[in-house]
Amino acid sequence: MQITGTYILALILLPVIGGLVAYRFEKDVSLKVNAFFVLVTLIGSFGLIGMVHSESFVASRHWLDDYTLQINVDRIAALLITLVYFIALLVFIFSIHYMKGEKGIKRYGLKLSFFTSSMVGLLISDSFILLFIFWEMVGFSSYLLISYWYYEKEKAKSAKEAFMINRVADAFLLIGIIMLMVQGNHSLSALNEPLGFWAGLFLVFGAFGKSAQLPFSGWLPKAMAGPTPVSALIHAATMVTAGVYLLIRLSPVLPESLKFVIAIVGAGTAFYAAFSALAQYDIKSVLAYSTISQLGYMMVGIGVGATTSAAFHLWTHAFFKAGLFMSAGSVIMYMHHVFRHQYDPQDMRNMGGLRRFLPVTFVVHTICSLALAGIPFFSGFMSKGGILSGSIQWANNYGEIGFLWAYLVPFLAFSTAFLTPIYIARQLFLVYANKTNLPIWITGFRQSYWVKAPLAILAVLSVWFFFGLNPLNANGWYLSEYAFASFASIPISFKITVIGEVVATLLVIAGVSLAYLIYGRGVILSVGQRRNFFAEFAFRGWFLTNVYAAIAITYQSFCRVLAKIDERFIDHSIDLLGVSMVMFSRSIGWIDRYLVDGIVRFSAKFAATMGTILGRLQSRGIQSQILYLLILFISIIAWILFL
Amino acid sequence: METSNIIFLFLAAIMVGAVGFILFSTNILRILFAFALVTIALAGIYVLLHAELVAVIQLMIYAGGIVVIMVFGIMLTKEISEKGITTGTHQIFPAILIFLIVMFGGGWMIYRSSLTWHEEAMPTNVVETTGKLFLTDHLLAFELVAFLLLVVLVGASFVAHKSKEAKK
Amino acid sequence: MNLNAFLYLSIFLFASGLTIVLVKKNAVLVLVGIELMLNAANLNLVAFSKFDPKISGQMFAIFVIVLAAGEIAIGLAILINVYKNYMTANVSEIDHLKH
Numbered sequence: 001m002q003i004t005g006t007y008i009l010a011l012i013l014l015p016v017i018g019g020l021v022a023y024r025f026e027k028d029v030s031l032k033v034n035a036f037f038v039l040v041t042l043i044g045s046f047g048l049i050g051m052v053h054s055e056s057f058v059a060s061r062h063w064l065d066d067y068t069l070q071i072n073v074d075r076i077a078a079l080l081i082t083l084v085y086f087i088a089l090l091v092f093i094f095s096i097h098y099m100k101g102e103k104g105i106k107r108y109g110l111k112l113s114f115f116t117s118s119m120v121g122l123l124i125s126d127s128f129i130l131l132f133i134f135w136e137m138v139g140f141s142s143y144l145l146i147s148y149w150y151y152e153k154e155k156a157k158s159a160k161e162a163f164m165i166n167r168v169a170d171a172f173l174l175i176g177i178i179m180l181m182v183q184g185n186h187s188l189s190a191l192n193e194p195l196g197f198w199a200g201l202f203l204v205f206g207a208f209g210k211s212a213q214l215p216f217s218g219w220l221p222k223a224m225a226g227p228t229p230v231s232a233l234i235h236a237a238t239m240v241t242a243g244v245y246l247l248i249r250l251s252p253v254l255p256e257s258l259k260f261v262i263a264i265v266g267a268g269t270a271f272y273a274a275f276s277a278l279a280q281y282d283i284k285s286v287l288a289y290s291t292i293s294q295l296g297y298m299m300v301g302i303g304v305g306a307t308t309s310a311a312f313h314l315w316t317h318a319f320f321k322a323g324l325f326m327s328a329g330s331v332i333m334y335m336h337h338v339f340r341h342q343y344d345p346q347d348m349r350n351m352g353g354l355r356r357f358l359p360v361t362f363v364v365h366t367i368c369s370l371a372l373a374g375i376p377f378f379s380g381f382m383s384k385g386g387i388l389s390g391s392i393q394w395a396n397n398y399g400e401i402g403f404l405w406a407y408l409v410p411f412l413a414f415s416t417a418f419l420t421p422i423y424i425a426r427q428l429f430l431v432y433a434n435k436t437n438l439p440i441w442i443t444g445f446r447q448s449y450w451v452k453a454p455l456a457i458l459a460v461l462s463v464w465f466f467f468g469l470n471p472l473n474a475n476g477w478y479l480s481e482y483a484f485a486s487f488a489s490i491p492i493s494f495k496i497t498v499i500g501e502v503v504a505t506l507l508v509i510a511g512v513s514l515a516y517l518i519y520g521r522g523v524i525l526s527v528g529q530r531r532n533f534f535a536e537f538a539f540r541g542w543f544l545t546n547v548y549a550a551i552a553i554t555y556q557s558f559c560r561v562l563a564k565i566d567e568r569f570i571d572h573s574i575d576l577l578g579v580s581m582v583m584f585s586r587s588i589g590w591i592d593r594y595l596v597d598g599i600v601r602f603s604a605k606f607a608a609t610m611g612t613i614l615g616r617l618q619s620r621g622i623q624s625q626i627l628y629l630l631i632l633f634i635s636i637i638a639w640i641l642f643l
Numbered sequence: 644m645e646t647s648n649i650i651f652l653f654l655a656a657i658m659v660g661a662v663g664f665i666l667f668s669t670n671i672l673r674i675l676f677a678f679a680l681v682t683i684a685l686a687g688i689y690v691l692l693h694a695e696l697v698a699v700i701q702l703m704i705y706a707g708g709i710v711v712i713m714v715f716g717i718m719l720t721k722e723i724s725e726k727g728i729t730t731g732t733h734q735i736f737p738a739i740l741i742f743l744i745v746m747f748g749g750g751w752m753i754y755r756s757s758l759t760w761h762e763e764a765m766p767t768n769v770v771e772t773t774g775k776l777f778l779t780d781h782l783l784a785f786e787l788v789a790f791l792l793l794v795v796l797v798g799a800s801f802v803a804h805k806s807k808e809a810k811k
Numbered sequence: 812m813n814l815n816a817f818l819y820l821s822i823f824l825f826a827s828g829l830t831i832v833l834v835k836k837n838a839v840l841v842l843v844g845i846e847l848m849l850n851a852a853n854l855n856l857v858a859f860s861k862f863d864p865k866i867s868g869q870m871f872a873i874f875v876i877v878l879a880a881g882e883i884a885i886g887l888a889i890l891i892n893v894y895k896n897y898m899t900a901n902v903s904e905i906d907h908l909k910h
Contacts, residue, residue: 645812647812648812651812651816655816655820658820658824659823662823662824662827662847665827665831665840665843665847666827666830666831666834671837671839671840674840674843675839675843678843678846678847681824681847681850682846682850685850685853685854688817688820688854689854689857691812692817692857692858692861693861694857694860694861694866694869694872696869696873697853697857697869697872697873697876700873700876701853701876704876704877704879704880705846705850705876705879708880709846709879709880709883712883712884712887713839713842713843713883713887715887716839716842716887716890716891717837717839719891719894720838720839720890720891720894720900721900730835730836730837730840731836732834732835732836733834733836733903734833734834735834737833738830738833738834739830741826741829741830741833742826742827742829742830745822745825745826745829746822746823746826749822749825749826750819750822753815753818753819753822754815757815758814758815758818759813759814760813760814760861760862761862762862763862763863763864764864765861765862765863765864766864766866769866769869772866773866773869773870773873776865776866776870777870780865780870781870781874784874788874788877788878791878791881792877792880792881795881795884795885796884798885798888799884799885799887799888800888802885802888802889802891802892803887803888803891803892
């Protein structure tokens with residue numbers, strides 16, 4: 001038991017140690033050192049899967065009175081740790097070439113290691129406190145990574161915005177955690193009865209924030225400001241999956257009402273993001289919105305009860321999305337090489353016909369896009385099919401009891417399935433097929449094997465074979481029985497599965513055809529082209545960031561009004577109170593000085609005067625003596641006469 | 644109004660004025676002359692009271708002797724300067740209080756006592772009567788006063804004379 | 812002309828003499844004050860003896876005048892001696908028995 005604990009601790013810390021060790025090496029090899037450490041950790045995490053094969057590992061440590069920090073490594077956690085380290089390793093390998101010649105490359109390596117380790121910590125933590133700590137660490141390290149080019153004002157600003165939106169969502173999560181802990185629940189594994197609606201809602205909102213669901217979606221496109229490998233890591237395996245992971249963990253105890261909320265929000269987000277992706281010109285923004293969209297699918301899967309499918313989609317998405325991002329990264333690398341800062345290397349309008357120069361990237365990009373779009377025989381089809389048919393089944397169940405609004409979820413999900421191939425095919429056509437007016441011809445550019453290798457691996461891993469034997473069976477995931485046996489999934493009838501998969505396939509084919517009709521015949525888009533309202537609406541991500549800004553500005557002016565009120569009335573009355581206190585004190589002081597002190601001083605003066613007068617009795621002057629004698633004499637006479 | 648009344652009021656006015664001058668003036672020599680005036684006026688009042696011998700003795704001793712001795716005393720004890728021979732006053736307010744108390748207390752007692760003369764026949768020759776009385780009724784006192792005067796004479800000259808040490 | 816008029820004058824003289832004794836700084840003037848008081852007493856004696864066949868008051872007045880003369884002689888002698896020692900005739904400054 002103890003050995004396993006040390007082992008897990010080593011697994012978490014090794015990448016960070018590698019990041020620190022890399023500081024001792026030359027710039028050129030530091031990332032390789034990092035990658036080596038991550039490789040070692042990856043091998044170690046395979047060992048971890050073996051360790052927790054028979055029973056999950058639980059270790060707790062007494063922290064404060066009434067608080068115990070507990071970690072829980074079960075099969076799901078071990079698999080996801082392996083996934084995270086696998087993607088991280090590929091990202092590090094990709095970065096070796098991608099980040100060549102950048103300033104602060106060691107800093108980059110350490111940040112990336114720290115980010116990976118934080119995510120792994122989040123995966124294993126069981127206590128809510130520990131979960132929240134790692135949750136925050138993930139958010140913070142993502143901020144560090146996004147603001148890698150901190151000296152570029154726009155990017156630093158984007159990082160700040162992404163971080164702030166995360167903060168808001170994290171506040172929800174913290175509230176939910178506090179509500180649960182007040183009820184006496186201290187860890188995820190200890191939850192065994194359905195959550196209260198409000199506590200659950202807050203937790204769900206926290207998860208929405210990390211997984212970029214509405215209304216927190218705005219931060220993910222902003223996170224594109226970081227280096228492309230970072231985007232690959234953030235979007236594929238870490239950070240954004242944290243929310244999904246939390247909800248998968250919570251799914252046995254989520255009440256139906258919350259699941260409904262999750263399904264609706266997930267479907268809405270999926271549609272929103274797919275629609276927005278249609279009008280993006282930045283090669284990475286398209287992928288960012290597609291990530292939001294796919295996360296929406298995962299939410300739908302959790303909401304409709306197809307938890308295994310959601311996890312499956314998380315799993316497949318990690319590979320093909322990492323492949324997509326790395327492809328985009330290598331395209332950007334090429335364009336950067338060509339343009340030399342003359343034009344925007346990320347703008348798809350400046351690209352075209354790249355398949356001749358980047359054949360490997362083209363192939364990988366296409367394969368991963370097929371997986372994303374959900375073409376049969378690729379991984380995305382299987383996982384998405386489970387979610388889509390699950391949503392139909394779920395809506396049917398609700399429809400039977402007369403709740404027809406539930407059909408909104410499958411409708412939106414299928415709409416997204418139609419939109420997804422359109423935007424990804426659009427990207428492929430714009431980047432690899434069409435021509436461009438700009439001079440992008442160049443000779444002597446060779447892609448390094450450091451770039452090609454991870455791309456190839458990810459492309460291969462987007463094929464159905466690595467996930468299930470039957471490419472058409474959405475529930476045929478190898479790992480579903482192994483890891484998710486304990487999760488109660490919605491029973492989906494065979495008929496609905498077939499209908500869902502067929503309809504999805506038809507929609508994908510229709511979408512690709514439509515994309516070909518629009519973009520596939522040599523359309524040349526120029527940068528200055530005007531957009532109509534719908535395009536602008538989609539391009540701006542439905543103005544979500546503007547809504548945030550409006551909320552912020554409204555809140556600010558509200559605060560200003562409050563400040564004015566505070567200044568005008570409350571401060572004034574306090575001032576008045578103060579002034580009256582001063583006046584009161586002055587009058588008290590006056591009384592003290594002139595009445596109390598006056599009496600004291602008068603008595604003193606009286607005593608002094610009496611002393612002076614009586615002291616004259618001892619005077620040396622003869623006449624004074626005579627005077628006193630006379631006074632005494634007269635007094636005696638007066639006494640005799642009148643008394 | 645009787646003539647004696649007028650004379651009394653006149654003499655009393657002179658006395659009151661002179662005494663007031665003594666009280667308020669600072670010049671010593673003028674004070675002494677005012678004092679002489681008081682004694683002379685008092686002698687006049689004695690005459691009004693049919694005490695001619697007392698009045699004469701008053702004039703001789705006071706106005707003729709004591710005032711002169713006082714002037715001598717002043718001259719011997721004051722440095723005469725251009726400012727004149729002056730003196731100061733002190734403890735005025737208690738003194739005024741004493742004055743008022745004595746004045747009005749005494750006046751009140753005199754007013755309340757309502758004394759009057761028991762009018763009898765006076766001896767016609769006061770000087771003769773006085774001489775007889777000195778040698779009969781008041782002989783002892785007369786002799787004692789005579790002896791006292793001798794002692795005073797000797798003592799005063801002894802006290803006032805310059806000692807041998809002072810001469811050196 | 813009644814007795815009270817003389818008595819009022821007498822009390823005035825006495826009170827004035829007393830005041831002079833208290834107020835004046837010069838020793839000679841203090842003696843003047845004493846003389847005024849003696850004169851006041853004499854006036855009383857003489858006034859009371861106006862209708863006295865044995866004129867005792869007048870006799871006493873004469874004795875008083877004689878004693879006053881002696882007194883003034885002794886007083887001035889002492890004063891001169893004091894002045895020799897203290898170089899002042901100011902009563903308030905003469906406050907030591909031995910110089």
